[in-house]
Amino acid sequence: MEYFLLVLLVDFSQGWILKKLFLCFLIGCMCYGEKIGDIANVVGVRDNQLIGYGLVIGLNGTGDKTSSKFTMQSIANMLESMNVKVSPEDIKSKNVAAVMITTTLPAFARQGDKLDIQIASIGDAKSIEGGTLIMTSLSAVDGNIYAVAQGNVVLGNSQNALSGIISNGATVEKEVNYDIYNKNGLILSLKQTNFQNAIKVQNILNKTFGEGIAKAIDPRTIKILVPQNLSTIEFLALVQEVNVDYSNRDKIVIDEKSGTIVAGVDIVVHPVVVSSGDLTIKVTKEFLEEKDSQKLDNETLLNPNYNLISSNGRPTTISSVVRALQKMGIKPKTMISILSAMKQSGAISAEIEVL
Known part of the structure; x- marks a missing residue:
């Protein structure tokens, strides 16, 4: 500092x-x-997760089928609370979907504060787009109710018709006291x-x-x-x-799907030999003559005949190794396997996280 x-x-x-x-x-x-x-x-001082079970109504025939017994039972229970008694077997509506509601209660949230909520279908509905969530209580892990949710479902930018959001869809009813x-x-x-x-x-x-x-x-x-x-x-x-003056741990983050690798440029790779299938790679500090090697960058030299990665006596870094592997035409999945093997052997001390 x-x-x-x-x-x-x-x-x-x-x-x-x-x-x-x-x-x-x-x-x-x-x-x-x-x-x-x-x-x-x-x-x-922390957030708390809230969850609830409710019904989305007003769907144009895209709700749960009558074979979803828990949905039909939920509809019957709701109607009974309004002095309308009906048997679940008599309900044939496909305009209702059973959903789970989740949200986060921020620290120091007060009564009357509004929360955004996420909604997802748990039945066999085709879509909950355009539906309305009816009043649903949201509780925490202690079983107490901390918020009540209601509102019109919006899919937003999601391509999934079975999940949506309601901005400011929940109202805080109970506070988490922290003096x-x-x-x-x-x-x-x-x-x-x-x-x-x-x-x-x-x-x-x-x-x-x-x-x-x-x-x-x-x-x-x-x-x-x-x-x-x-x-x-x-x-x-x-x-x-x-x-x-905070010290962060070195970490290598790998996105397996896209092959993206994010790492600090100064993460050192110690000398090691890795064999993967028909490919054998050696990381070394020894000096390579210019006529026997192909210039890769200002630090790293790659011998195309032996797959020998060298930094001319200087510490070899993870960025140099990745660039060398890319120049060899190594595919992302194989590169991930090589880096993981280097980690297991102790050649890389940084933590590797695969997404």
Whole structure:
């Protein structure tokens, strides 16, 4: 992390307001790194998933067939709640579809707030386009109802006629209480487990707000105490803006369908020999004479006769290997297998994630 070196004369005798302004100024001078608000969450402050079962009505013969017994039973139950008693066997309508409704209840959502909802058919309907979802309760994993949904289904840009959305289709009825204002201490949870990052967050918070404010208790968790002269909300707002020299793990992301490979250009590939079918590839640091090799780029040389990938004594990177494999005409699936084999052998230390 780098800082601007500044010499300031500040009169703190005017009270804590000047101190806070000076503190905000110091935070703004941290010009490199990741904000703590981007790499860590406050434990307990989170979204909650809601789910419900309901009926979409008004379909033009594209609803569930009468063979969907749960749909017919749901229609009978709905009518009975309105003092209309009818047997499920007597219902022949194909204008109704049974659906599941899902949404996310944001942290600190209040009664009356609106939520977007997603709807998907669970029966044998042909389409739910143009239908209307009738009032449906949405509950969380604890079984309590937190929102009520209703509205007209819109397919949007989806080509799937069996799923849709309703913008602002749910209204929050019950709040998830989290008394953050009166808490003297909070817990930060890093999004990635890393001993060094936990210590870095601890040290920068203690340096910014004073010793003893933060304490890392494991590679993911940091306990923080709220200073007496700041409210919890003010303190968290400042904490989230603090920059820290954050270390990210190297990762190689591969989209198997498209063959797209995304990786850092400086991920090192150690010397290794990989055999895949009739193909044998060797990654080495040894120097290749120009007359015996084909120039691939400024760093990597590829010997077309032996599939020998070299970086002329410098560390070979994953970007060099991928370009070399592409020049050999290796297909994406085979390339994925080769990279995975390199990972298993220890030649690549970065994590590989296949989508």
